[in-house]
Amino acid sequence: MKAKIICTFLLVNFITLNMFAQEPVLKSAFNGKNLKGWIVPENNIWWSVENGILRAKSGPDKKGSILWTDKEYTDFVIETDFRYDEGTVDTGIFLRNDKEQIQMGISGSLKxxxxxxPYIVGKKYPVEAQNVKDILKPNDWNTxxxxxxxxxxEVWLNSKHVMSYTSDSYVKTGPIGLQLHPNTEMTVSFRNIKIGKM
Known part of the structure; x- marks a missing residue:
């Protein structure tokens, strides 16, 4: 078991070093005009586009919603600007499925x-991103x-590394999702969404 953990650690480090040696080309995943390239939820009232900004706003029933890419990814990088606009923002980036995500905003469970x-179903928050309070710009655009x-x-916030974590329950391939959490009143904005395949 110990040998397996060491091998996994060495493999991850090798992949990470190789990744930085060959930074993937990030391509726009949001055209700033409409939701082309994304799977729009049925009876969509949550997601809208205006002036190059993708906005997610809670509906009257606080049902919540996930906006998924229409493409699936294996190893990838996603980068986006975001801004917490109104209410108690609880959003995130889903990683290939709705069981693992990178949290953004206020955790509903931790308040x-x-x-x-990372929020992992069954494990909650196994690690916590570091120095976010000092890095995050309230009421302004962040990346x-x-x-x-x-x-x-791995996660970078405003060009500063804040988190590394290895999940043993990940899904190999799937779409990337943006979350509008249920049971809250909130508005969050995204722009300059870019994705690169590793």
Whole structure:
């Protein structure tokens, strides 16, 4: 078991070093005009586009919603600008499925900002992103970058590394999702969404 953990650690480090040696080309995943390239939920009242900004706003029933890419990814980088606009913002980036995500905003369970931390169903928050309070700009645009290589996740917030975590329950391939959490009143904005395949 110990040997397996060491091998996994060495493999992840090798992949990470190789990744930085060959930074993937990030391509726009949001055209700033409409939701082309994304799977729009039925009877959509949550997601809208205006002036280059993708906005998610809670509906009257606080049902919540997930906006998924229409493409699936294995190893990838996603980078986006985001801004917490109104209410208690609880959002995140889903990583290939709805069981693992990078939290953005206030955790509904912990009642505090957990931006940049991984939320894993069954494990909750196994690690917490570091120094987010000092890095995050309230009521302004911020940039988050997430790298997913198999179950290895890394997060940068405003160009500063805040989190590394290796999941043993990851899904190999799937779409990337943006979350509008249910049971809350909130508005969050995204722009300059870019994705690169590793």
């Amino acid at each position: 505090r900002d957990m931006t940049g931390s 988050i970058k997430v790298i997913a290589i198999a179950g290895y996740y």
